[in-house]
Amino acid sequence: MSVHFRKLALIGIGLIGSSIALAAKRQGLVDVISIATRKQETLDEARDLKLGDIYTLEAAEAVRGADLVIICTPIGAYESVMKSIASALEPGAILSDVGSVKGHVVKTLTPLVPAGISLIPGHPLAGTEHSGPSAGFPELFTGRWCVLTPGPEVEPAKTEKLASFWRAMGSQVECMDATHHDMVLAITSHIPHLVAYNIVGTVADLEAATQSEVIKFSASGFRDFTRIAASDPVMWRDIFLTNRDAVLEMLGRFSEDLSALQRSVRTGDGPALEAMFTRTRAIRRSIISAGQETAAADFGRPHE
Amino acid sequence: MSVHFRKLALIGIGLIGSSIALAAKRQGLVDVISIATRKQETLDEARDLKLGDIYTLEAAEAVRGADLVIICTPIGAYESVMKSIASALEPGAILSDVGSVKGHVVKTLTPLVPAGISLIPGHPLAGTEHSGPSAGFPELFTGRWCVLTPGPEVEPAKTEKLASFWRAMGSQVECMDATHHDMVLAITSHIPHLVAYNIVGTVADLEAATQSEVIKFSASGFRDFTRIAASDPVMWRDIFLTNRDAVLEMLGRFSEDLSALQRSVRTGDGPALEAMFTRTRAIRRSIISAGQETAAADFGRPHE
Ligand SMILES: NC(=O)c1ccc[n+]([C@@H]2O[C@H](COP(=O)([O-])OP(=O)(O)OC[C@H]3O[C@@H](n4cnc5c(N)ncnc54)[C@H](OP(=O)(O)O)[C@@H]3O)[C@@H](O)[C@H]2O)c1
Numbered sequence: 001m002s003v004h005f006r007k008l009a010l011i012g013i014g015l016i017g018s019s020i021a022l023a024a025k026r027q028g029l030v031d032v033i034s035i036a037t038r039k040q041e042t043l044d045e046a047r048d049l050k051l052g053d054i055y056t057l058e059a060a061e062a063v064r065g066a067d068l069v070i071i072c073t074p075i076g077a078y079e080s081v082m083k084s085i086a087s088a089l090e091p092g093a094i095l096s097d098v099g100s101v102k103g104h105v106v107k108t109l110t111p112l113v114p115a116g117i118s119l120i121p122g123h124p125l126a127g128t129e130h131s132g133p134s135a136g137f138p139e140l141f142t143g144r145w146c147v148l149t150p151g152p153e154v155e156p157a158k159t160e161k162l163a164s165f166w167r168a169m170g171s172q173v174e175c176m177d178a179t180h181h182d183m184v185l186a187i188t189s190h191i192p193h194l195v196a197y198n199i200v201g202t203v204a205d206l207e208a209a210t211q212s213e214v215i216k217f218s219a220s221g222f223r224d225f226t227r228i229a230a231s232d233p234v235m236w237r238d239i240f241l242t243n244r245d246a247v248l249e250m251l252g253r254f255s256e257d258l259s260a261l262q263r264s265v266r267t268g269d270g271p272a273l274e275a276m277f278t279r280t281r282a283i284r285r286s287i288i289s290a291g292q293e294t295a296a297a298d299f300g301r302p303h304e
Numbered sequence: 305m306s307v308h309f310r311k312l313a314l315i316g317i318g319l320i321g322s323s324i325a326l327a328a329k330r331q332g333l334v335d336v337i338s339i340a341t342r343k344q345e346t347l348d349e350a351r352d353l354k355l356g357d358i359y360t361l362e363a364a365e366a367v368r369g370a371d372l373v374i375i376c377t378p379i380g381a382y383e384s385v386m387k388s389i390a391s392a393l394e395p396g397a398i399l400s401d402v403g404s405v406k407g408h409v410v411k412t413l414t415p416l417v418p419a420g421i422s423l424i425p426g427h428p429l430a431g432t433e434h435s436g437p438s439a440g441f442p443e444l445f446t447g448r449w450c451v452l453t454p455g456p457e458v459e460p461a462k463t464e465k466l467a468s469f470w471r472a473m474g475s476q477v478e479c480m481d482a483t484h485h486d487m488v489l490a491i492t493s494h495i496p497h498l499v500a501y502n503i504v505g506t507v508a509d510l511e512a513a514t515q516s517e518v519i520k521f522s523a524s525g526f527r528d529f530t531r532i533a534a535s536d537p538v539m540w541r542d543i544f545l546t547n548r549d550a551v552l553e554m555l556g557r558f559s560e561d562l563s564a565l566q567r568s569v570r571t572g573d574g575p576a577l578e579a580m581f582t583r584t585r586a587i588r589r590s591i592i593s594a595g596q597e598t599a600a601a602d603f604g605r606p607h608e
């Protein structure tokens with residue numbers, strides 16, 4: 001089934017929005033792309049990059065006549081975005097987003113969505129640590145998951161149409177409950193980021209002399225954490241503010257486990273340490289056999 | 305100055321030992337390489353891979369007549385290795401190692417080193433998560449640091465000769481105090497690995513249904529941790545047993561910081577979270593400007 005939308009409206013045109021614009025255009029999935037953002041300079045940048053066909057600072061203007069609207073701003077802006085577009089939405093349109101948290105998004109958007117509009121929240125599990133309209137590239141979603149969390153009231157045909165749109169951009173699509181999404185993402189993404197931010201913060205507090213050597217020798221593991229911790233601060237602030245419960249639940253388990261490991265180090269319990277370090281290998285093997293990673297011996301980087 | 309050794313003895317021929325053998329041979333740094341290891345099958349594997357010239361299960365045999373001896377076993381084996389080779393070491397020889405912890409190594413080896421032998425502990429900051437003789441490759445050390453921690457009694461010419469050997473294999477060499485090495489490595493390498501093992505362990509304890517989704521969606525950050533946590537359990541057990549004090553010191557700071565971050569999440573303190581996530585960017589920038597990393601937007605992996 002070929003998927004096609006007349007008019008795609010993107011509200012927010014950063015890394016994710018611009019990547020959607022580029023991928024949708026390249027695959028011929030839409031006739032017209034209209035782009036709205038908050039700042040004039042960002043809009044000008046998007047225009048210079050030829051990301052769309054219509055450019056406006058008025059989100060309501062952008063969504064008029066659109067059969068697909070995707071909100072691509074930080075989650076903290078959703079409520080105000082939604083208030084400004086609600087009355088301009090075209091009956092029958094699909095309203096989606098790309099936010100990294102879903103339960104909160106459902107809670108914020110649902111009461112503001114007019115009748116006749118299908119709200120299908122989405123989350124492409126793809127990203128880099130770069131932001132803004134120039135960070136996007138059309139292959140960003142290739143081979144990546146996109147999770148959709150439609151409510152029970154949504155017509156299956158609408159969900160299928162949006163799923164086809166993401167598949168046409170190269171993604172694999174999975175539907176699930178918003179709460180379940182948030183718990184899974186808390187441990188696959190949010191806790192890893194929190195821990196990475198934390199260790200980089202610990203280094204930031206070291207005495208200057210040690211710190212400069214840490215930077216010099218960062219390839220030993222620390223560098224991988226700084227890469228994760230270089231992601232956009234506003235986006236991550238919003239994630240932790242809006243997925244608080246799942247994050248605290250998973251962080252509680254993580255901290256308990258860390259205390260146990262710390263005790264094994266303190267007491268010099270070799271067998272316990274070795275058992276722990278062996279047990280974790282099974283998870284790694286599952287990831288490889290699930291096709292989510294190769295076993296290449298390069299920490300993900302080609303040998304220099 | 306061209307560097308040259310008559311006979312290089314490698315005790316232990318896993319990832320690091322085999323990489324040294326391949327690099328030293330390729331660069332023509334030695335006339336003869338003798339290899340000793342514990343197990344017959346490992347020795348046979350090394351022979352099949354043509355890693356050296358002499359193969360033996362007797363470490364004492366391997367070091368006889370060698371002007372450079374490098375211990376490449378897990379740190380836990382050092383004491384027994386040292387006891388078996390001490391009387392066979394050639395006067396004037398350089399005795400080094402590649403262990404990831406240095407203070408403990410100095411403490412273990414020093415009392416056992418005969419007069420006339422220059423003990424210069426070393427640590428190449430290079431590795432992969434693979435082990436054994438077949439895991440090695442001659443480019444492993446290219447562009448990587450190698451830290452040497454000679455005591456004050458060592459002749460500078462000996463240290464310089466060993467440094468030249470590592471430079472000829474592609475490394476940059478830095479000399480420092482063993483204790484300082486251990487503190488820097490605790491935060492650049494040991495804590496990142498401990499945290500990675502810990503988060504993978506937390507996932508290993510999740511209910512089966514959630515766990516299979518975590519594996520499916522592991523590309524969102526978690527996968528990078530599993531890669532780190534796939535390293536050899538025995539090697540890491542030894543690291544935590546032997547660098548206990550520095551690890552506990554840094555882990556204490558890390559845990560304090562994590563508690564503060566957890567509190568910010570719990571109280572929904574957006575400004576504190578954003579400030580924290582912004583502060584960490586400066587460290588990332590320092591790493592890039594120190595030439596330790598590119599700013600490529602690919603989490604270290606080429607775009608699929
Ligand atoms: N980056 C990732 O790795 C990733 C991955 C998956 C999902 N996501 C989700 O994707 C969304 C966008 O992330 P991104 O990485 O694309 O961010 P980004 O590059 O920082 O872009 C954000 C865009 O939103 C606009 N914007 C910000 N505040 C706004 C407001 N109050 N009203 C209207 N527009 C506003 C910005 O425009 P101005 O310059 O005009 O303010 C910019 O165009 C977030 O919800 C995030 O959770 C991100």
Ligand SMILES: NC(=O)c1ccc[n+]([C@@H]2O[C@H](COP(=O)([O-])OP(=O)(O)OC[C@H]3O[C@@H](n4cnc5c(N)ncnc54)[C@H](OP(=O)(O)O)[C@@H]3O)[C@@H](O)[C@H]2O)c1
Nearest residue numbers: 316317318319320341342343346377381403404431435436
């Ligand atoms: N891997 C890394 O990322 C990395 C990085 C920097 C430094 N290091 C350091 O390098 C050293 C070796 O690590 P590796 O990764 O090369 O390990 P590896 O691949 O597991 O190889 C270890 C070698 O030591 C031998 N061995 C083990 N126990 C022994 C014993 N009791 N007596 C004699 N030989 C023994 C093993 O042979 P058998 O099969 O015969 O037992 C094997 O040849 C460790 O001290 C580690 O701290 C590792």
